[in-house]
Amino acid sequence: MNEPSSRALLARLVGFATVSRDSNLELIGFVRDYLAGYGVDSELIYNPQRTKANLFATIGPTDRGGVVLSGHTDVVPVDGQAWTLEPFVLTEREGRLYGRGSADMKGFIASVLAAVPNLTRRTLRLPVHLAFSYDEEVGCLGVRPMLEQLQQRPHKPLLCLIGEPTELRPVLGHKGKLAMRCQVRGAACHSAYAPYGVNAIEYAARLIGKLGDIGTRLARPEHHDRRFDPPFSTVQTGLIKGGRALNIVPQDCEFDFEVRTLPGDDAQAVVDELQRYAEGELLPGMQAVQADTGIGLQPLSAYPGLATAPDSDAAELLALLSGSREFGTVAFGTEGGLFHEAGIATVVCGPGSMEQGHKPDEFISIEQLHGCDAMLMRLADWLEGPA
Numbered sequence: 001m002n003e004p005s006s007r008a009l010l011a012r013l014v015g016f017a018t019v020s021r022d023s024n025l026e027l028i029g030f031v032r033d034y035l036a037g038y039g040v041d042s043e044l045i046y047n048p049q050r051t052k053a054n055l056f057a058t059i060g061p062t063d064r065g066g067v068v069l070s071g072h073t074d075v076v077p078v079d080g081q082a083w084t085l086e087p088f089v090l091t092e093r094e095g096r097l098y099g100r101g102s103a104d105m106k107g108f109i110a111s112v113l114a115a116v117p118n119l120t121r122r123t124l125r126l127p128v129h130l131a132f133s134y135d136e137e138v139g140c141l142g143v144r145p146m147l148e149q150l151q152q153r154p155h156k157p158l159l160c161l162i163g164e165p166t167e168l169r170p171v172l173g174h175k176g177k178l179a180m181r182c183q184v185r186g187a188a189c190h191s192a193y194a195p196y197g198v199n200a201i202e203y204a205a206r207l208i209g210k211l212g213d214i215g216t217r218l219a220r221p222e223h224h225d226r227r228f229d230p231p232f233s234t235v236q237t238g239l240i241k242g243g244r245a246l247n248i249v250p251q252d253c254e255f256d257f258e259v260r261t262l263p264g265d266d267a268q269a270v271v272d273e274l275q276r277y278a279e280g281e282l283l284p285g286m287q288a289v290q291a292d293t294g295i296g297l298q299p300l301s302a303y304p305g306l307a308t309a310p311d312s313d314a315a316e317l318l319a320l321l322s323g324s325r326e327f328g329t330v331a332f333g334t335e336g337g338l339f340h341e342a343g344i345a346t347v348v349c350g351p352g353s354m355e356q357g358h359k360p361d362e363f364i365s366i367e368q369l370h371g372c373d374a375m376l377m378r379l380a381d382w383l384e385g386p387a
Helices: 007-014 025-036 102-121 141-151 191-196 200-218 267-289 313-322 334-341 365-385
Strands: 041-045 053-059 067-072 091-093 096-098 128-133 159-162 170-172 178-186 234-242 252-261 293-305 328-330 345-348 363-365
Touching: 007 025, 007 365, 025 041, 025 053, 025 102, 025 128, 041 141, 041 191, 053 102, 053 141, 067 365, 091 159, 096 102, 096 365, 102 128, 102 363, 102 365, 128 141, 128 365, 141 170, 141 334, 159 334, 170 313, 178 200, 200 234, 200 252, 200 267, 252 267, 267 293, 313 345, 313 365, 334 345, 363 365
Parallel strands: 067 128, 067 159, 159 345, 170 328
Antiparallel strands: 041 053, 053 128, 091 096, 096 363, 170 345, 178 252, 178 293, 234 252
16 A cells, blocks of 8 residues: 655645534544554544544554544634635645645644554554544634543543644643633613613723733733743733614623633633622612613633643653753643643644744645654654663
């Protein structure tokens, strides 16, 4: 059997338009059939609608823990972006491979799949597990049912390598995130009689101002952790909508905000402070005008941060694979915090740069892809070698 290169596999993977809002089943089916061609069985873990699935597969012994190679199969949309190339066709130009998901993070998955023939020929002392998820880009949603199943098994994986794009630099940490929606219900009236209504936009503005004050406090030097950039927890409002016409006091307004926290900081504390402010400072005045006004807070998504110890076994293996002990952190989130919460030590290292992720004409360099191939060859040597 001809063994496809990581570049050829990346071309196939990019060709599946697995935007988070759509199904990933065609890609998952391709991976399942590819693995089956090398005698590797796959387990599919579906979403409730059976429109998407995680894939979990094991190469090597099944009676002990091993190393998980983890990647997400979904990509962000291309809508409204000024692509100069076809986003779902891999295009090579001057040492770069262009296409949606090439960096984030189908390049890593392609390298993992290219390593499968070599892994299946070896006698591994520890297994390697392949864990490919859905809906990472919309809040790390898909990996959760897969982790629930792993926790119930007698031989849980020992550690996990998340292949998010770090330019193959070893990463031990990232921030957590909590996304929230705030809904303000006011009371409408003609704008000429504005004092007799409850302006939902103005009350939303006061809540957003409060979030700004909290963010300013979190940014004080005493809260800094210089391993991260920015070195403090952040709060920001990203979406807002409300009102119907200028001459109507707006009855409704809602806005979405997020809290990105350093490992160890509590994002819920920000929400709780905003809730206390709403109940203590805003609601009494609103309800004095009209009793059925209100302020509601609704969680949208969340994932925990990651902070793996630099003297851990997972960090030691990452140093061996990457060839560097210059451990760092990344500003973006990964599924790593969820693996860690499940009791699986986790590190992050993958090809490409997030500087290209989520942008038009996203690309990964051929050099980075080959570097990932070499890293996975070192992993195969380690899995086969003496303990």
